[in-house]
Amino acid sequence: MHEDVERCVRAVQSKDARFDGWFFTGVVTTGIYCRPSCPVVPPKPENMRFYPSAAAAQQAGFRACKRCRPDASPGSPQWNERADVVARAMRLIADGIVDREGVPGLASRLGYSTRQIERQLQAELGAGPLALARAQRAQTARLLIETSALPMSDVAFAAGFASIRAFNDTVREVFALTPTELRDRVARGHPASRRAAASAVQPSTEAAVPEVTLALRLPFRAPLFPDNLFGHLAATAVPGVEEWRDGAYRRTLRLPNGYGIVALRPHPDHVQCTLSLTDLRDLTIAISRCRRMLDLDADPVAVDDLLRTDPVLAPLVDKAPGRRVPHTVDAAEFAVRAVLGQQVSTAAARTHAARLVTAHGEQIVDPGGGLTHLFPDPAALADLDPETLAFPKTRRTTLTSLVAALAAGEIDLGVGSDWIEARSQLAELPGVGPWTIETIAMRALGDPDAFIPGDLGVKIAADGLGLPTTPAALTRRAAAWRPWRAYAVQYLWATGDHAINRLPA
Template sequence: MEMDFERCYRAVDSRDQRFDGWFYTGVTSTGIYCRPSCPAITPKRKNVRFFPSAAAAQGAGLRACRRCRPDAAPGSPQWDIRADVVGRAMRLIADGVIDRDGVPGLASRLGYTERHLHRMLSAEMGAGPLALARAQRAQTARILIETTDLGMAEIAFAAGFGSVRQFNDTLREVYASAPSDLRTARGRQQAAVGAGTIALRLAYRPPLHARALLDFLTVRALPGVEEVRDGTYHRGLRLPHGTGEVALTPADGHVAATLRLTDLRDLAPAVARCRRLLDLDADPAAIDGTLAADPALAPAVAAEPGIRVPRAVDGFEMAVRAVVGQQISVTAAQKTLTRLLAAHDPVDHEVDEADGDRTPGQPHDQRGDGGRGGAAGARGLRGFLSADELLRVPDSGFGMPVGRRETLRGLARAVTDGTVDLAPGVDREEAVQRLLALPGIGPWTANYLAMRAFGDPDILLSTDLAVRRGAAALGLPDNQQTLDGYADRWRPWRSYATIRLWRAA
């Protein structure tokens, strides 16, 4: 990937935090690489090199700065939103595919040979798939060293290393410190309490409109799976090696995350899914700058900067939510989904009949428990049901028209037999076409999934009633065809405009 030296150097010279994660600054005279915003460096031009990834900087023999922690910077929004092979590969690597299935597994998912995949990643990222996965393992290991009291051997294998020797050598190379020294440097920092419990910070690019995220998630919260209490979002996770729970609390400059995992090998996938859920790798300056150029949206952008697209931790869960939500209110869909979950596991889920139906976009009530009257049960929060589990739910458990029930079963069968792939690194266009081929799934459902499950930043749900109501409230065209034409000025960020129109409704 070609780096514009002058533009990168100006960002470094001004300590511009907006570029953290976009690129990395290597200083050859010190052998260190940093974030662009690092306050510790004032490098001379002749000693500076710029890299598109931490793995590329490490491959050049540089170690991570101990002050700015460049390996913990927000992920690049470029790789988060790109729909090409490299963007898809980066999302799958972040989700731990190489640790589970190796480079052959990654290449197979993407439909390319290992050799060609290596060539593409090296050209764009400055490092091949193994080096990129190695950089992620090093960061995962450092988190475990600094936030738990696990033994080093346990950490090595939990982080995905093949041996303790490989673990030791990698950390010495990346951080210029032995693993035991990293733990000593933790000083008085308290390790997380409880087996499998990890506390960490998820960085983002400011601004972040946390209230908009929590509003959206609260209205749609499913008992037994998720809840919002006292400004913290809690949910259960279904992960590659086991299950988990996470508590996410937005704070100034980061989101505090407390993870409880049954298998610590799931740390990297859990972090990747939490980042996707809250859209933490977005570039709000670029998004808001485009939308604010429209006079109709400018006041809303000024009043609520940093609106994100709430996304998904589980593609199948989001697909089921989209199908159930067809042509009914948010609250009606929530009740139907709660009944479905109760039919699968009646102990973990209960239906709350207290609240009446709420129209899409209507704010939730202001109780600290998110309007559901109580915390999770003693068994804790659990991940959404899988495709196999949905297929085992009896007819009586669906509580919906026969056609919609059969659409859900058809979707579940397509996922289990591999006809439809809902993974984070899926080819978006192909996935949408395969979804549209299923009976009962139309353009709204497929595009809703493209926006929330696949991370497409440029989806306008112009057929959605609440979107058109929001457009009318802002003085915009509320006719579908006219709105489609008008919205061209919002490209490539129409998904973020959709969220703002829902809020305006």
Template sequence: MADFRQSGDPAGGTIDLVTTLTRTEPLWRDTERCYRAVASRDSRFDGQFVMAVRTTGIYCRPSCPAITPKPDNVRFYPTSAAAQSGGYRACRRCLPDAVPGSPEWNVRADLAARAMRLIADGTVEREGVPGLASRLGYSERQLGRVLTAELGAGPLALARAHRAHSARLLIEMSDMPLADVAFAAGFASIRQFNDTVREVFATTPSGLRESASRRRLPAEAAPSSGTRLVLRLPYRPPFDANGLLTFFGDRAVPGVEEVTETGYARTLRLPHGAATVRLTPSDGHVRCELHLVDVRDLGSAVARVRRLFDLDADPHAVAGVLAADPALAPLVAATPGIRVPGAVDGAELVLRAMLGQQVSVAAARTAAGRLTAELGEPLAVPSGSLTTLFPTAEAVAEHGADVLRGPRRRIESIQRAAEAMARHEVTVHVGRDAGELRAELLELPGIGPWTADYVLTRVLGVPDLLLTGDLVLRKGAAALGLPDDPAGLAERAQAWRPWRSYAGMYLWRAA
């Protein structure tokens, strides 16, 4: 669902981040607003744009601790890729790429935002620009023109920046041989890897590793195969970790997920193989321990985990809108930094949502556990209680009738949805247009508005959807003195735009 924010400007006045994220003009084009953010060194702007300094040839995050350059010497870009295409290299002091991603890609639903989500998931490395364009439903030429106009760089440059970021993580956080890092990060050759690192970071790969040796968290061989990596995933505080752990704990599928008082773990089905991840929220970051069968999946794993925990959200922007409603204000104050749980696999989320229709959370969990026990794929190397991958759509389509329990029509609906996804008649991924995906889901038997909107909220991260048909959510609304009928609640919720998904999380809590 989305984010919140607002920030102060020591020079006087306020930089309103609610307006920033809902304005029609991109923030990076408003040089006065951007410069005020840089002068304030406000970390809440990190990830929304980068500042390039003409006199030094570097680009920085807005909160860089270096002396603020003169206005005439700076230029603002929407992405690191755009700055790199402009001939600038990353600042080695503030590490502008080691920040939460822009919340803009969650708020926006246009082509550029959908492309950015797929690029972060590694689509260009796996399928090339033609594959990216095909997933988005555009020609390569159209896609390149739109991305260059919106983001200051084309798909190849954006993917190159993503590869550079993955390479930096592996160089600094692991002891992998540099040649292996090159291909794991998606580079076609050692020379391309060396040239990119030198151009982006103004040093060699070995120099980057040497300078990071003090803060490196060693990579180790997994129990029998693969690679173990420990990363720090930053977020914008405040961060309601307890709310996420409670949500996932109530729904955890045995063998697939594990939730404790301090963290969450699960198995992952990634493009090149299986993986497990253990997430432990901490101050300013989430500790992420990954076991990857194939290290080429690093970028994909990180992108999916960030979406799962809504780490790119901007809590001050959300709070700035929701706290203006007297009914929600006490909840916003009591639980700052609420997040909307995401998903790591679209097909899995669709099937689990259908299993949860018109039954309790506990019953849905039992049904998902039974399905996993019978049709899930065992991990070659289990990690504690994590033993199994959630069943594929293909497995459920072929064998679901032998495992599923309940009314025959419901079982047939789940099988039909699984068949549609297995045959790619319906594809559920972060690059989909929300309206088109919703229409396709509603055409499937057994899927109504609640299920379709729930999928959009969790898979696509749509920040402005309120499930007014949800009985528990309406119960929470009634407890707060809000209208509890769908029409009345929808009308009241107009004031919560563009963060109605986050408002829904508060209403669920109130129930």
């Protein structure tokens, strides 16, 4: 979009928040870059320069605006909508792959050479993978500087910088302030109650305890209808791993350097996020996974505008616009849960999952609630005895085959996976049919066009709305909803009286 200068100028002049994250505006007279909705008086069009990413604006010599904080805007919806190599690379960078494995690791996961990846990212985003990862580190550093009382050395370490010098230089270059000046500025401008202090907890001899707790605000593009999003997560919550407590959805997170516990509470203009981590290096990854789970980088206006063109869906969209697709923080976990949920009720699926968690999950300590375990990863389930599973033999075979394939790396369901290839790999497993494949594609892979015409809830909704009810006929009818069929499913489900459609009391 940044190449459409006229459209970008109109968005900036109207302060249109819908385009935050789509592009960034550099102002040549001030040397700063902003998000389109920046509250300051818009610059003259001839003084505007448009960039596809914050990293590109930083490479061009612009520093981040202190008013609109462009680095904290919602991410571009393109990276969750598209399945090409650039989108897959951006999802992997957001998940911290470059910080953990470097550019060669990123290229290896995508099946390209480092030169090919750098060339494609540079061509589309104006910055290579190292610059994009650096911009992400800068955002994490600012977040920790402004919302915690951590020593600067700990902030640098947690944000992923290799040295204190690199941390100081990057913060000064991006924000035109030293780390100390940035913290002092926030302390002067905001009451102490608005700053979330990092709180250490007493260590435990039984299990690792989260060492630090941070309170954050996760932005999103309006509108956002939280009922089906949080209602679905709460209604399908696995005891011990997830819970609804005090108006917030809470769950455990398996992270590269430890584990975390997150509490997510919806507000009209943001989602309140309270993160407790055993290792601060996982902060960026945890935030990215929570945003992905809640589908916060979606473009609800584009989705709803298309679905409104169908006279059957239009009343549903108008009644509650901004529905999101509830995703997951762990694709392998969700794939296992999808198999457990085959042809059984929501309650039965939770019971089966809870038994797996109790028998094979890693125990954790939750000082603030009732969470007890991490969901077992494929390696922990690899030696699962099928005879201990209280469901039919065919489904036992399906589950053990899936776990074995995931543990061996034969199926890639990660954030950088190829959606078409993943579907093909899943289809080769015994007992994995279209419903399971598309459910995993919708909620684990994040494909916005995944569609489950054979789902019972979709069939009931289709029948009530006068739509075809056979999978083939409904798929043909749903062609007009592409590429947003996963969102159409949310509106169809909403016609039923089910706990997934409402916030818990």
